[in-house]
Amino acid sequence: MDETGARTGAQGGAQQAGAGAGRSRGTVTQRAIERIKAMIGQGLLEPGQRLPTERDLAAELGISRSSMREAIRALTVMGVLEARHGSGIYVTRLEAGDLLETFGVVADLSRGPRLVELLEVRRVLESTAAALAAARITPDRLAEVERHLTAMNATDDPEEILAHDLAFHREIAAAAGNDTMAAILEGLSSRTFRARVRRGCQEEGAFARTRREHAAIHRALAARDPDAARAAAAAHVAEVEEWLRGQAGG
Amino acid sequence: MDETGARTGAQGGAQQAGAGAGRSRGTVTQRAIERIKAMIGQGLLEPGQRLPTERDLAAELGISRSSMREAIRALTVMGVLEARHGSGIYVTRLEAGDLLETFGVVADLSRGPRLVELLEVRRVLESTAAALAAARITPDRLAEVERHLTAMNATDDPEEILAHDLAFHREIAAAAGNDTMAAILEGLSSRTFRARVRRGCQEEGAFARTRREHAAIHRALAARDPDAARAAAAAHVAEVEEWLRGQAGG
DNA sequence: GCGCCACAGTGGTCGGACCACCTCCGTGGT
DNA sequence: ACCACGGAGGTGGTCCGACCACTGTGGCGC
CATH class of the missing domain: 1.10.10.10 (Winged helix-like DNA-binding domain superfamily/Winged helix DNA-binding domain)
Structure with a gap:
């Protein structure tokens, strides 16, 4: 023109x-x-x-x-x-899920000391979410949590275990009633991230412990005990955190 | 070819x-x-x-x-x-700052109920950061926090107050020693976001209260008291949260 | 009345051209 | 020998025009 x-x-x-x-x-x-x-x-x-x-x-x-x-x-x-x-x-x-989708790449691309920081954030949020969930969770959602818990323990396929593990935590995060928090936790627990951590963690026989920790979280939720749920969730993440801290130089 | x-x-x-x-x-x-x-x-x-x-x-x-x-x-x-x-x-x-820069747009584009969720997340992280900072902060960084605190109280220019307010919280987040957490908080406190909230909040004479809350956080840091710092920071964010909850329909 | 198809509109891809900017190296001076 | 200047080449930034793949909708035929 x-x-x-x-x-x-x-x-x-x-x-x-x-x-x-x-x-x-x-x-x-x-x-x-x-x-x-x-x-x-x-x-x-x-x-x-x-x-x-x-x-x-x-x-x-x-x-x-x-x-x-x-x-x-x-x-x-x-x-x-x-x-x-x-x-x-x-x-x-x-919505939170749409906007925070990119958050997952942070977890995927982080390495070394950053992973520990990431887990520290996750520990804080996950425990808070668990506490909130303990107070607010509905019976049918609790049943769903239970379903993933038993399914996780029923199979040996690492792929399937991982899927149910993710779903387990996702359900709890959703039950907390804060979509934004759930979306952040979703990114913090992105598939490749978890897979990366689990690969090494699982080999050291730390698998039974994970099972116990998940059971503890579920118990706290069923008992509607926020404090117990917070403690159990924090301990669960802290375990992985501790392992990683020793692994990648901390 | x-x-x-x-x-x-x-x-x-x-x-x-x-x-x-x-x-x-x-x-x-x-x-x-x-x-x-x-x-x-x-x-x-x-x-x-x-x-x-x-x-x-x-x-x-x-x-x-x-x-x-x-x-x-x-x-x-x-x-x-x-x-x-x-x-x-x-x-x-x-680094965390690079990857989490987009996090700010979430805060900018969120509206209504989402803002409350965002503040809930911020409350959890900010209080955790304050607690960590209370245990780890160095004397010169504490002095820097103090500097922003006094500067914030010394002027009437809203623009300048906001800048020092941001710096105040940023310094504390940095002192917590978790760059990832600091980067997330940075996004959660993005300039336009804070400005949006403050605009309305400030008018209701809630300004003196903010000053008191900031002073309380600083006192807790100076006393190296993690629990007090956590409580003070949580209360600070909760104030805004409460106001917003009533404002945007909760 | 129903289903199928052609058509127009939309995002997706491509290749080439040019501009603004930076980097580096050679030239000229001192 | 050293430094300042300047040009050449390379790089990202922008634009254009064309075509392809997909979708939606309307009309046509059954």
Whole structure:
């Protein structure tokens, strides 16, 4: 639409002129990200709502589709947007689970001393969640916890054990009634993370102990005893923590 | 290198054929993200190390530069990679602060009941951090805490108060000796988040109370009393939590 | 009335071009 | 011999235009 040569000064020239306090900082993509994020923050974009097309969005912000796509991709991995092929781009429900999905990569990529820190955080949150769950858990959810506990003890398949182990803790976290906390714990217990820890831990015959600890947590929940549940959960995580501390140099 | 017409079946044809268990799931960009993440996870890419150029990377994975750029952008916002214009792409130090930077958007985008959940998490972590800090804090760091405390009380400028408030809590979190926990708290106390809460809270004359609570936390730290520090920090956050609970429908 | 298919719209991918920026090294001076 | 300057090459950042794969919906035929 405009002369091709004008593109040279597009970023520095045309944009900066219009604003005294305008922030032309960073890349255009970065600005697009902030812009969309702001739209959602201001309530202009409701959860679940569909956005204009990439092409329209790009035109609206005066950037190319490539840059806009990068911005959308960024917001997608953040769990803010969701792109459905052939349909459109939508705002997620913006619930804790959506936004904290990336949290798992932290656990996956952390190493050495960081793992201990991660477990320390998990110990604090997991024990709190257990205490809350002890006070609030419903009978049928408690039954579900019990189901995973027995299923975990009934099989030898490490894969299946891990799955039930995860479900066991997930159910407790959900019962605590704080979705945000549950989502963080979910990330802290990401599959590859647990698998990595368990691989070594399990070999040292520490398996029976894990079974006992899980049973203790379940007992506390059944007895609706928050303090006992907190202590049991803390001890459970602390065990792994202690093992890891000795393992990876602490 | 290959016939242009072959592009048609590139995604569905060539890839899926070669693998029984191979995961050709999702978009090429998604695969590229997983691939690079895996490289880092396996230690092939060390923190701080420089990656090949976008062009080489794209060629290596057999995708276009556009797609590779989207993958890089995604990993950039996750805090895993860092792109320096004109220089290259580097792996971050992969420290807690880098990886948990996105955590702030959760606080910024959360609304209603979620904010209470967020504060509940913060209360748990903040009180734990305070307790740890009480046991570990060094004299000069304690002096720094004190400095922010007095500076916060010495001015009327809301902007400056907020800055010192943030620094006050940040210093305590850092003194706890758990960078991961500190990084999470940093996100939970993101600037826009605090500003949003304070705006309303401050008006109701709850300012003097905040001052007292901060003083109580500082006293507990100076006395090296973990229990008192934990209680004071929990009470401090609980105040805001309570106010918010009544505000946004609880 | 029901099911099927063609069509238009959308995100996904690609290749190439150019710009802004950084890095490094060679040149020139002192 | 040393340092300051400057250009060349390489890198990420941006843009464009095209095409593919998928989805949704409408109309057509049965």
